[in-house]
Amino acid sequence: MSETPSTMLEVGTQAPYFSLPEPASGNLVSLSDYSGKPLLVVFSCNHCPYVLHIIRSFTEFANAAQHRGLGIVMISSNDVTGYPADSPEKMAELAQKYGFEFPYLYDESQQVAQSYWAACTPDFFLFDASHRLVYRGQYDASRPSNNVTVSGNDMKAAVDGLLAGNPPSGDQIPSVGCNIKWRAGNAPDYF
Numbered sequence: 001m002s003e004t005p006s007t008m009l010e011v012g013t014q015a016p017y018f019s020l021p022e023p024a025s026g027n028l029v030s031l032s033d034y035s036g037k038p039l040l041v042v043f044s045c046n047h048c049p050y051v052l053h054i055i056r057s058f059t060e061f062a063n064a065a066q067h068r069g070l071g072i073v074m075i076s077s078n079d080v081t082g083y084p085a086d087s088p089e090k091m092a093e094l095a096q097k098y099g100f101e102f103p104y105l106y107d108e109s110q111q112v113a114q115s116y117w118a119a120c121t122p123d124f125f126l127f128d129a130s131h132r133l134v135y136r137g138q139y140d141a142s143r144p145s146n147n148v149t150v151s152g153n154d155m156k157a158a159v160d161g162l163l164a165g166n167p168p169s170g171d172q173i174p175s176v177g178c179n180i181k182w183r184a185g186n187a188p189d190y191f
Contacts, residue, residue, distance in 0.1 A: 002178075002179075003050075003120075003143075003176040003177070004119055004120040004176065004178065004179040005119065005120065005174040005175070005176050006118075006119055006120055006123050006124075006136060006137070006138075006174040006175040006176070007117040007118075007119045008136055008137075008172070008174050009116065009117045009125065009133060010133070011133050011134060011136070012132055013132070013133040014132060014133075015039065015041065015125070015127045015131035015132075015133070016031075016115035017030070017031050017115075018030060018031050018041075018073075018075070018105070018107075018112045018115075019031070019032075020075065020105035020106060020107055020112060021105065021106050022103045022104065022105055022106075023088035023089065023091045023092040023095075023104070023106055024092040024095045024096065024100075024103075024104060025103075027103075029073060029103045029105055031131065033071075034071040034073075034131075036129055037069065037070075037071045038069065038070050038071065038126070038127060038128050038129050038162055038163065039070070039071040039072070039073070039126075039127045040062070040065070040070060040071070040072045040073075040125070040126050040127075040159070041073055041075065041116065041124075041125040041126075041127070042058075042072070042073070042074045042075065042122055042123070042124050042125075043074075043075050043077060043116065043120075043121055043122065043123040043125075043180065044074045044075065044076060044104075044121050044122050044123075045076045045077075045078045045086045045121045045180075045181075046076070046085050046086045046090050046091060046094045047083065047085040047086060048121040048122075048177055049144045049178070050120075050122060050143065050144060050177035051121050051122050051177065051178075052144075053142065053143065053144045053150065054122065054139050054140075054142065054150050054152070055098055056098065056150075057139075057150045057151070057152050058122075058139060058152065058155075059099060061152045061155065062100075062101070062102055063099070063100075063102070065159055066101060066102060068163055069163060070159060070162075072102040073102060073103050073104075073105055074100070074104045074105065075104075075105045075106075075112060075113070076091055076104065076105070076106055077110045077118065077180055078121075078180060079110075079181045079182060079183040079186075080108075081183070082181060082183075083181050086181070088106045091104050091106060092104075110183065110186050113180055114188045117188070117190050118180055119179065119180060119190075120176060120177035120178060120179055121177045121178050121179075121180060122139065122175060122177050123136075123177070123180075124136060124137065124138070124139065124155065124175055126155075126158055126159065126162065126168075128162060128167060134158070134162055134167040134168055135155075135158040135162070135167075135168045135172060136172065136174075136175075137154055137155075137158070137172035137173050137174060137175060138154050138155075138172075138174065138175045138176070139152050139155045139175065140152050140154050140155065141153075141173075143176070154172075154173065158172075
């Protein structure tokens with residue numbers, strides 16, 4: 001299993017716009033739906049072992065964090081032709097299986113992933129209420145290949161700080177995971 005690290009987009013970057021379909025509901029969800037609200041954008045997919053390693057913990061954390069005022073969207077940008085396990089139908093099934101209370105969106109064109117400089121699954125981008133990036137790093141130090149317990153400590157600390165008015169420091173550890181599965185000829189040049 002090869003690890004791809006996050007690109008660590010510059011803190012302070014304005015959240016790129018998105019408007020994407022949510023396969024589970026058929027609704028379009030946009031960045032503007034979260035105007036004036038802090039937002040966590042997570043690039044993910046259905047089959048990645050790094051995602052599956054944290055999915056139960058992350059879902060519990062995310063569902064609870066929404067009740068504290070944090071907006072959350074998860075986005076799959078993988079090429080479904082080469083990776084049919086990541087199809088919109090399978091996305092809806094995964095959202096139901098784990099009880100997502102947040103939208104799981106489909107980025108078919110892969111343009112949203114490129115605009116965020118997303119590189120891996122999972123890849124986390126935490127924005128303040130003005131949608132300026134304050135955290136882009138790991139959920140925690142646990143990986144499928146190590147014996148560290150999944151805790152979400154890094155993400156929880158970043159979110160707790162942001163919601164308390166104390167944004168996290170710039171000293172952040174990149175997320176790692178499987179690379180986003182780009183369509184032929186669509187891989188970005190930021191690697």
